Amino acid sequence: MTPGTGERARRELRAVRVRATVIAVLAVALALVAGGVALVFGLRTELSNDVRDAARDRAGEVARVIEAGRGVSTLAVSADDEEFLQVVAEDGTVVAASDNVEGRPALARLAPGGSTTVETDLDEDKFLVVAVGAKDGDRDLTVLDGRAPSGVAEATWTVTRLLLIGVPVLLVLAAAATWAAVGRTLRRVARAEAAQRRFVSDASHELRSPVAAVRQHAEVALAHPERADPDALAGTVREEAVRMQRLVDDLLLLARADESALAATRRPVDVDDLVLEEARSLRSGTDLAIDSTGVGAARVIGDSEALRRLVRNLGENAARHARARVAFALTDTGDGQVRLTVEDDGPGVPPADRKRVFDRFVRLDESRARGAGGAGLGLAIVAEVAAAHRGRAEVGEGDLGGARFVVTLPSAGE
Structure with missing residues (x-):
């Protein structure tokens, strides 16, 4: 503005x-x-x-x-x-x-x-x-x-x-x-309008980067076809396309959140299945030690796809910052709450950034690299999905020395 x-x-x-x-x-x-x-x-x-x-x-x-x-x-x-x-x-x-x-x-x-x-x-x-x-x-x-x-x-x-x-x-x-x-x-x-303007501006910026990268590689290939590597060009285009698709999916999900359309489909969801699925995915895609021994049975009423995105974003965020280990824990506290905890042994989140880390397009200094930090929407989606399910998301210091993200949701009994 x-x-x-x-x-x-x-x-x-x-x-x-x-x-x-x-x-x-x-x-x-x-x-x-x-x-x-x-x-x-x-x-x-x-x-x-x-x-x-x-x-x-x-x-x-x-x-x-x-x-x-x-x-x-x-x-x-x-x-x-x-x-x-x-x-x-x-x-x-x-x-x-x-x-x-x-x-x-x-x-x-x-x-x-x-x-x-x-x-x-x-x-x-x-x-x-x-x-x-x-x-x-x-x-x-x-x-x-x-x-x-x-x-x-x-x-x-x-x-x-x-x-x-x-x-x-x-x-x-x-x-x-x-x-x-x-x-x-x-x-x-006025705050909503300013946030919307910032959101549109940030989204445009994030979408401009992969489009510019694809265009740059395509123009180089057209200008110097003898030096163009088709495999490298295809890989770059594919990588940027995946990035744009992921960004568009995130933007659409946040748009649904703004319209209070998240969790529109409500049914019993076994959150432990989602957490164990994400743990298996991280084990197959990374060299990190993934600890899921603290995952117990827990069920909530909600949108399974939105909750799967919440778990995946927390797992990917922990894997991105972890040095060697990520730990999942899930428990039904018995007082009508289900608590999901995801920890890593990375640098953690400074106290001053623990609230704004859930804002949209926020990337901390150490995560600003294009290949590492993403678009800064993952944790914003976590917060929006949790709120849509009458829950909340928080971050603090974990036992592993890094960040501990905690999502609390009403259990299916509530």
């Missing part, structure tokens, strides 16, 4: 981050405002209904006293500036009233069961007035109970004030959370 491309990608990701944050904040703001308005109006309506119900109950009590024939000489209210009572005849004459409206005409003209709001000098707020009918002998009376909804306004304003403070705070928190979450997501995307 060139500096210009990287800077452009960062600007694009930042623009996406800003847009996502703005959209999220606007959506949250819309939801909070709509919810806040609904809350305030709902609260106001509920509290107003409570005031109306209290006024109707009080007026009903007065009406029952009148109908019981006890009359009403005085009407008591809870607070002079928050409530009044009047008993009004059909002609509008006030028959009785609370002390705070004594001597005043009817403050409202209502039929029984009705309600309205009126202005008085008792309070700055309009009074909510409720009418209840009553019978006093042959007379039809109306009991008016008026109440100041000051508590409604106070409670509504308190909630509104809290919303005016809380909504901006929630928006700031939503913006910060969205910014952070989108940033983490985009960082993963």
Whole structure:
């Protein structure tokens, strides 16, 4: 990735981050405002209904006293500036009233069961007035109970004030959370894109080398046919073709890993058979001492071909670096895990390189030679296959003095 491309990608990701944050904040703001308005109006309506119900109950009590024939000489209210009572005849004459409206005409003209709001000098707020009918002998009376909804306004304003403070705070928190979450997501995307670019670049480089070698030998043979050795040319072409085929196979396997397609075919696999097969292959192809006495029976559920590639890559890696000896060990630990160990007596892996050795196209300094180090994908495939089977791959120092690679997989019982 060139500096210009990287800077452009960062600007694009930042623009996406800003847009996502703005959209999220606007959506949250819309939801909070709509919810806040609904809350305030709902609260106001509920509290107003409570005031109306209290006024109707009080007026009903007065009406029952009148109908019981006890009359009403005085009407008591809870607070002079928050409530009044009047008993009004059909002609509008006030028959009785609370002390705070004594001597005043009817403050409202209502039929029984009705309600309205009126202005008085008792309070700055309009009074909510409720009418209840009553019978006093042959007379039809109306009991008016008026109440100041000051508590409604106070409670509504308190909630509104809290919303005016809380909504901006929630928006700031939503913006910060969205910014952070989108940033983490985009960082993963940016890292994945950079890794993909590096992967493509490294793969192109690795494929370019054998193609260039074949082309070079072919051009020399065409330019100087009298000096060309057909057997040598065929051997070179075959060697480079095998190398390209191996590289392409590795790249295809890693592509399947990237698409989570490894271990798609799952069936019981006897890993000990795969390990013993690899041990026999190394004995027939190398002069190394191959120790497989530590291989016990172990079975996992997975893709047999992917697991065979894992075992082969570990064996070939150990044989490439071993001085004289390679040791295989396999055991079912009894706690739901199968542990495969491959050791060699080579130079080992320095502690600083023990994590990155499983990265793609990573070759340590002593393995960079074209004939010895391969493309740097073998151990990456080991890690990918292990992860696809819900396992893990690790490297440390072995008892033979070299590297010890350990792959842990769930056993078939799990």
